[in-house]
Amino acid sequence: MTAQVDVKPVKRGIFTAMIRRDLTAAFRHPSDLINPLIFFVVVVTLFPLAVTPESDFLREIAPGVLWVSALLATLLSLDMLFQSDFQDGTLEQMLLSPQPLYSTILAKVATHWLLSGLPLTLLSPLLAMMLFLSSDGTQALMLTLLLGTPILSFIGAIGSALTVGLRKTGLLLSLLVLPLYIPVLIFASGAVQAAVAGLPIAGHLALLGALLALAVVLAPLAIATALRISLSG
Amino acid sequence: MWRWFHKLGSPKWFYAISGRWLPWFAVAALLLLSVGTVWALMFAPADYQQGNSFRIIYIHVPAAFLAQSGYVIMAVAGAIGLIWKMKLADVMAKCCAPIGASFTFLALVTGAVWGKPTWGAWWVWDARLTSMLVLLFLYLGVVALQSAFTDRNQAARASALLSLVGLVNIPIIKYSVEWWNTLHQPASLTLTEKPAMPAEMWVPLLIMVAGFYCFFTVVLLMRARVELLDRERRTGWVKDIISSGKS
Amino acid sequence: MYFESFSEFLAMGGHGKYVWIAYGLAAMIFALNLVMPMLKRKRLIVEQTRQLRREELHASDS
Numbered sequence: 001m002t003a004q005v006d007v008k009p010v011k012r013g014i015f016t017a018m019i020r021r022d023l024t025a026a027f028r029h030p031s032d033l034i035n036p037l038i039f040f041v042v043v044v045t046l047f048p049l050a051v052t053p054e055s056d057f058l059r060e061i062a063p064g065v066l067w068v069s070a071l072l073a074t075l076l077s078l079d080m081l082f083q084s085d086f087q088d089g090t091l092e093q094m095l096l097s098p099q100p101l102y103s104t105i106l107a108k109v110a111t112h113w114l115l116s117g118l119p120l121t122l123l124s125p126l127l128a129m130m131l132f133l134s135s136d137g138t139q140a141l142m143l144t145l146l147l148g149t150p151i152l153s154f155i156g157a158i159g160s161a162l163t164v165g166l167r168k169t170g171l172l173l174s175l176l177v178l179p180l181y182i183p184v185l186i187f188a189s190g191a192v193q194a195a196v197a198g199l200p201i202a203g204h205l206a207l208l209g210a211l212l213a214l215a216v217v218l219a220p221l222a223i224a225t226a227l228r229i230s231l232s233g
Numbered sequence: 234m235w236r237w238f239h240k241l242g243s244p245k246w247f248y249a250i251s252g253r254w255l256p257w258f259a260v261a262a263l264l265l266l267s268v269g270t271v272w273a274l275m276f277a278p279a280d281y282q283q284g285n286s287f288r289i290i291y292i293h294v295p296a297a298f299l300a301q302s303g304y305v306i307m308a309v310a311g312a313i314g315l316i317w318k319m320k321l322a323d324v325m326a327k328c329c330a331p332i333g334a335s336f337t338f339l340a341l342v343t344g345a346v347w348g349k350p351t352w353g354a355w356w357v358w359d360a361r362l363t364s365m366l367v368l369l370f371l372y373l374g375v376v377a378l379q380s381a382f383t384d385r386n387q388a389a390r391a392s393a394l395l396s397l398v399g400l401v402n403i404p405i406i407k408y409s410v411e412w413w414n415t416l417h418q419p420a421s422l423t424l425t426e427k428p429a430m431p432a433e434m435w436v437p438l439l440i441m442v443a444g445f446y447c448f449f450t451v452v453l454l455m456r457a458r459v460e461l462l463d464r465e466r467r468t469g470w471v472k473d474i475i476s477s478g479k480s
Numbered sequence: 481m482y483f484e485s486f487s488e489f490l491a492m493g494g495h496g497k498y499v500w501i502a503y504g505l506a507a508m509i510f511a512l513n514l515v516m517p518m519l520k521r522k523r524l525i526v527e528q529t530r531q532l533r534r535e536e537l538h539a540s541d542s
Contacts, residue, residue: 010274158398162391166381175377176395179370183409190413211405222398225315229390233382275481275501279493286495289502296506332513339509343502350495427487448510455517463524 014099018107019114023083025116032080033115040073040120044127055132060130065142065194067148069127069183075174076150078115078156081108082164082227090233091164105220105227109153120231133196140195144188147204147208154219156179161226165233184211242319244461245470251454258450267445272437289347291438295445296340296359300368303333303449307375309401311393321391321457324464326396327379328456332449334372342367360414364407371399385464 025032047065048058085091094104124145128138160176163169191204250262280287286396307329344362356362375392382388395443430438465471483489492499 163381163396169381172377172381175370176374179367179374179406180398182367183402183405186409186413191415218401222394225394226391228389229387229394232390233384233387270503274499275489277481284495285492286498288492288499292502292506298481300518331516333508339484339506342505346498346502346505350498410485448513452513452517455521459517459521459524462521466524466528472528472532475525 001134009191011079015103015107018054018104019111019181022108022111023114025165026080026111032077033119036077036116037119037123039076040123043072044130048131048177059132059134062133062195063137063189064130065126065131066124066133066230067189067192069103069135070124070145070149071152071178071185072154073120073200074116074152075177077112078160078173078177079158080168081112081117081157081223083160086164086230087128091227095222095227095231100216101224105157105223106216109150109157109219109223111128112117112157113150113153117145117199120149126191131174133192136198137196140201141190143201143205144191144208147205147212148184151208151212152213154215154223155184158222158226161230163174165230190209241389242317242321244321244324244465245468247321248458248461248470251458255451255454258447258454262444262447262451264368265440265447269308269437269441269444273441276433277437278433283351285441286347286350289343291441293347294438295442296336296343297365299341299445299449300333300337300440302446303329303336304396304403305400308393308396309331311389311396315393315397319408320464321461323393324347324457324460325453326393328453328460328469330376330379330392330418332374332452332456334369334376336445337365337369337372341369355358356418358414360407360411363414364410367406367410368403371396371403375399387420448465 018020044065047061051057052062082091095101103123124141129140133141156173156177159173159180162176163173166172172181187207188203191201191208195201195206235460269291277288278290279285307326310326313319314326341362341405344365345356348362375396378395379388379392382391390415432468456457462471466475490496492498
C-alpha cells in the first residue's frame with residue numbers, strides 16, 4: 001500500500017505536500033527535534049562554567065559562542081535530513097518520480113530549517129540574555145540566525161546527501177561541512193559584534209543575503225547530484 | 234582534436250605516453266630545484282628587515298602556489314570525470330589529493346616557522362595562514378570521502394562533487410577570512426614582499442616555483458601510473474607489463 | 481656567496497633553526513611523495529605476479 005501523494009505535476013503541489021509529510025513524520029519523534037536545542041543550550045552553558053561567569057567577559061565572547069553553538073547544533077540535526085528516507089527506499093522513489101527534483105529537495109531543506117534553524121533562532125534570545133548580550137546584539141543575533149541557518153541547512157544538505165549511504169557518517173559529515181560553514185560564521189558573528197559596538201550591520205546582512213541567494217540557486221543542484229551518486233552504489 | 238581527447242581516455246595510451254614524458258619532467262625538476270635551492274640558500278641576499286629567515290620564502294611561496302593549483306587541478310579533473318565519465322580524469326583527481334594536501338601542510342608549517350622569528354609566535358591567525366588551514370581541511374575532506382566509499386567509481390564521483398563544491402567556496406572563504414582579518418589585526422606585515430623584490434630575490438623564487446611544478450607533475454604521473462596498473466590489472470597490457478617485470 | 485664561512489651558513493645569522501627546519505621539512509615531504517608511489521608499485525607488482533602464477537596453475541590443473 002503506497003502512500004498517495006497528490007500527483008499534480010505542479011511545483012507547488014509537491015513542495016507543500018512534501019513539507020506536510022515530513023513535518024508530520026518528524027513530530028512523531030519529538031526527541032529528534034528537541035535534542036539539538038538541548039545541545040545548543042548545554043554548549044552555551046559550558047562557557048561560563050569553563051572560563052568565568054563574569055559579565056564583561058561573557059558579553060564579549062557571546063556573539064562567537066552563540067553562533068558556534070548554533071552551528072554545531074545544526075550539524076547534529078543533519079542526520080535526519082535524508083537518512084530515514086534512504087533506509088525505507090523513499091529517497092530512491094523521489095529520484096525516480098516525475099516530480100521536479102528541485103522542488104522536492106527545496107521542500108526537504110525547508111523542513112529541516114523549520115525543525116532546526118527556526119527553533120534555534122527563537123531560542124537564541126534566552127541564551128543571549130544568559131551571556132549578557134545587549135539588546136542591539138540580540139536583535140542582530142536573531143536576524144543573522146534567521147538568514148544564516150537556512151544557508152547552514154542548504155550546505156549541510158550537500159554533505160548529508162554525499163554521506164547518506166555510508167556507515168558511521170557522523171565525523172565525516174562534520175569534516176566535510178564545517179570548512180564550508182566558515183564564511184557564514186565569520187559574517188554572522190561579525191555582524192553581531194558590530195551591532196554590539198553600535199555600528200550598522202546592513203552590509204553584513206546583505207552579504208548573508210547574497211550567500212543565501214547563492215545557496216538557494218546552487219545547492220539543490222549539488223544535492224541532487226550527490227543523491228544520485230549516493231544511490232548509484 | 235576530439236580524437237586526441239578520446240585517446241586521452243585510454244589508460245593504455247596514457248601509460249605509454251606518461252612513461253616517455255616522466256624522465257624529462259624528472260630531469261627538469263631536479264635541475265630547477267637544485268639550482269633554485271643553492272641560489273636560495275647561498276647566493277640570494279638576506280632581507281633587510283627579516284634577515285636570513287627570509288630564505289624560507291623560497292619554500293613557502295612555491296608550496297602555497299602548488300597547494301592552491303593542486304586543488305583546482307583536482308576539481309577540474311574531477312569535473313571532467315564526472316561529466317564525461319572518463320576513467321583517467323578520475324584517476325588524476327584521486328592522485329592529486331594526497332600530493333596537494335602534503336604541499337598545503339608544507340606551506341602551512343613553513344609559514345608558521347617563518348612567523349616565529351618575524352612576529353615572535355609559532356602561529357598567527359593572519360588571513361593567508363588561516364585560509365591555508367581551511368584549504369587543508371578541504372583537502373582532508375576529499376581524501377576522507379574518497380576512502381569512505383568501497384565502490385571506486387562511486388568514490389570518484391562523490392569526491393569530484395565535493396571538490397567542485399569546495400572550489401566554488403574557496404573564493405568566498407578567502408574573502409571572508411580576509412575581511413575578518415582586517416577587523417582583528419592592525420596593519421599587518423605581509424609575509425611575502427610584493428613587487429619591490431629585486432631580481433636577485435625573485436629569479437630564484439621563479440626557479441623554485443617552476444621546479445615545484447615540475448616535481449608535482451612527476452609525482453602525479455607516478456601515482457597515476459600505479460593507480461592505473463591497479464585499476465586495469467585484469468587487462469592484457471597490464472599483465473604484459475607485470476610479467477615482463479619492466480618499469 | 482652570501483656567507484663568509486660554512487659555520488656562518490649553518491647559523492643563518494641566528495635564524496638557522498627556522499631555515500633548516502623549513503628546508504628539512506620540504507625535503508621530507510618531497511621524499512615522501514616520491515617514495516610512496518614507488519613502494520605501492522612494487523607491492524602491486526609482487527601481488528599481481530603471485531596472482532598470475534596462481535591463475536596459471538589453476539588453468540593447467542583444469
